[in-house]
Amino acid sequence: MSKIFWNSLLIAPAVLGATLVASVSAIASEAPTAPTSVSSLDQPIAVETSDNGLAQVTSVSQLSDVQPTDWAFQALQSLVERYGCIAGYPDGTYRGNRALTRYEFAAGVNSCLDRINELIAAGTADLVSKEDLATLQRLQEEFSAELATLRGRVDALEARTAELEANQFSTTTKLTGEAIFAVTNAFGDQGPGGAELDDETALSDRVRLNLDTSFTGKDRLRTRLQAVNVPEYGTDRTGTNMTRLGFDGEGENDVNIQKLFYRFPLGDNTNVILDATGAEFYENIDTINPLFTSSGSGSISRFGRFNPIYRQGSGGAGLTVNTGFGKAVSVSLGYLADNPQTPSEKAGLFDGPNAALAQVAFRPFEALSLGFTYVRAYDPGFGVELDENGELVPLVNVTSSTGSRLARRPFGNVATATDNFGVEANFRLGSKISLGGWVGYTEAHAQAGALEGSDAEIWNWAANVGFTDLGKEGSLLGVIVGMPPKLTDVDGNRADDADTSLHLEALYRYPVNDNIDITPGLLVIFNPEHNDANDTIYVGTLRTTFKF
Known part of the structure; x- marks a missing residue:
């Protein structure tokens, strides 16, 4: 034995x-x-x-x-x-x-x-045979040191794995985040109509934490927490919304759930996005402006990020479906409601502010992307909350705070429906130069009040050029020029915008490393509010973005 x-x-x-x-x-x-x-x-x-x-x-x-x-x-x-x-x-x-x-x-x-x-x-x-056993014995003795080393490495690996499993955040949820520190300043002689500029230098921040959970490996449940206190350089600070930053948000760094959505695939070429809050078309579909869309690493201005028609219906809940037909064509359909949680008149999922979108995107060849976008939107013209002065805040905002006062509410604060059309394009010249831009047209229709049945026309356009990896890999030098939304024609003997504003923006994003970007930028608005009697306004910013 x-x-x-x-x-x-x-x-x-x-x-x-x-x-x-x-x-x-x-x-x-x-x-x-x-x-x-x-x-x-x-x-x-x-x-x-x-x-x-x-x-x-x-x-x-x-x-x-x-x-x-x-x-x-x-x-x-x-x-x-x-x-x-x-x-x-x-x-x-x-x-x-x-x-x-x-x-x-x-x-x-x-x-x-x-x-x-x-x-x-x-x-x-x-x-x-005995010879086989003897050979195996010699091999066992010859490799005894290697076997002992391997055993030690395995034991150490098991201990490390046990430690990681015991201390991991979650087996299904991944935590990512972004923090922005911004030094900003607006300056110029005065704002439109002789208004004073808030021209003191400010240091502000925005922090976002994303909890991304997957249940199947192909889906994503995102819960985004946000705290922000970046000043809005809008009508209250500069006299015009044309100077607003792309990452602003008035607040006192109170933490709130800024976004909650669930995305899942439907077949091989379709994905569905269910938004519970914080819904944005520009986060759910391709805006055909890849270098400047991001608020943390793209354009420093609100207008320069993408065609303003993508902002219709923002902030609430909704459904978006994206379907690809090969690599050359994709179709996006979506519906968003801005105030769906309130079951009262002029609110809810369908009676409050809402927008429906349809877009066809083409990529005839790898370097060229084209988008054709239509959005049907509705603003009920009904105040639902009080601002800091105790006044009702109107919901009519046809241009989503990117253009002139007249373009924002062409008929005043009454129920307004809009048909928004956009053409977007982006073309890459080699691997480091990108040309892009868009044209947006909005036809507004008064739905109530003395001007019911009246129409108005609003235009906007922009062109941009981006140079990547200039000075360092991952960098971006960008220049954006355009016309913020302008009211060009309106019925009912109401005034339209007499002149033309010009938006000029320059920025340089420098990556310190894979997790930190520093972006100095300058925004210049000529003829603010489409009025050449108004002085030029400048907004400078130094945006530092931390990603983890």
């Missing part, structure tokens, strides 16, 4: 090595496929016995997915045909590219050792 035991010990390293070679071939040939559930970790592999419903094989040819060209073919052939300790799946496969669990490994080694013991006890010298 002791001789049998000693011979088993001598041959164990060979069996161990052969079993490893045959059972974890995926580790050497390709990355193992992650299991889709906890239960899949305990599925049997081909080294287990027929107790699990697996069929014992006597020839490697019985395994349909094992080919002579496989790198572990000879090792597997030896285990099957010489020692007879390998079993296949009921469908006649071996599945050698599966990952191996500790339980499966133990079962396989035990099966092979039992078989070796049987061979030794039966005195099968032609299968297990």
Whole structure:
């Protein structure tokens, strides 16, 4: 009995090595496929016995997915045909590219050792010779140091893995964030109509924390927390909304849920986005302005980020569906309601401010992107909350605080519907130069009041050029020029914008490293409020963005 035991010990390293070679071939040939559930970790592999419903094989040819060209073919052939300790799946496969669990490994080694013991006890010298055992003993002694080192590394790895598992944030949720520090200042002689400018230098911030949860590996539930106190350089501070920054937000750094949505695939080419709050078309679809869309790393201004018609219906809840037709064409459909949580008149999911969007995007070749966008929007013209002065805040904001006062409310604060049309384009000249821009046209319709049935026309346009990797990889030098939304015609003997404002913006984003960007930028508005009697207004900013 002791001789049998000693011979088993001598041959164990060979069996161990052969079993490893045959059972974890995926580790050497390709990355193992992650299991889709906890239960899949305990599925049997081909080294287990027929107790699990697996069929014992006597020839490697019985395994349909094992080919002579496989790198572990000879090792597997030896285990099957010489020692007879390998079993296949009921469908006649071996599945050698599966990952191996500790339980499966133990079962396989035990099966092979039992078989070796049987061979030794039966005195099968032609299968297990003394010369073989002596050779295996020498190999065991020669590689003892390497085996000990490997054992130590495995033990250390297991300890580290246990520590990470014990302290990880979540098995399903990933935390990402962005923090912006901004030094800003508006300056000029005076604002439109002789208004004083708030021209003191300010230091402000915006912080966003994103909790991204996935339940299937292809979906995403995002909960975004935000705190912000960036001044809005709008009508109260400069006399015009044309000077607003792209990352502003009046507040006292109170933390709130700024965005909550769930995105999931529907088939191979369609994704669906359900927004519960903080819905934005420009975050759900392609705005065809990739270098400047982001508020943290793109344009410093509100107008310069993308066509203002993408802001219709912002802030509430809704549904967006994106479908791709190959790589060249995509279609987006969406509906957003700005005040869906209030079940009262001029509010709710359908009676309050809302917008419906349809867009077709084309990419005829890799360097060119085109977008054709239509948005039908409705503002009820009904105050729903009090501002800091105790006055009702009107909801009519046709141009989403990017253009003149007249363009914002062409009929005053009465119910207004709009048809918004946009054409967007972006063209890359090589790998480091990008040309882009858009044209937007809005036709507004008065839905109530003395001007009910009247129409108005509003135009806006912009062009931009971006130079990437200039000075350092990841950098961006950008110039944006355009005309903020302008009321060009209106019925009912109401005034339209007499002159034309010009938006000029320059910025340079410098990446300190992968997680920190510094962006100095200057925004200049000529003829604010589309009135050449108004003085030019400048807004300078130094935006530092931390990403983690």
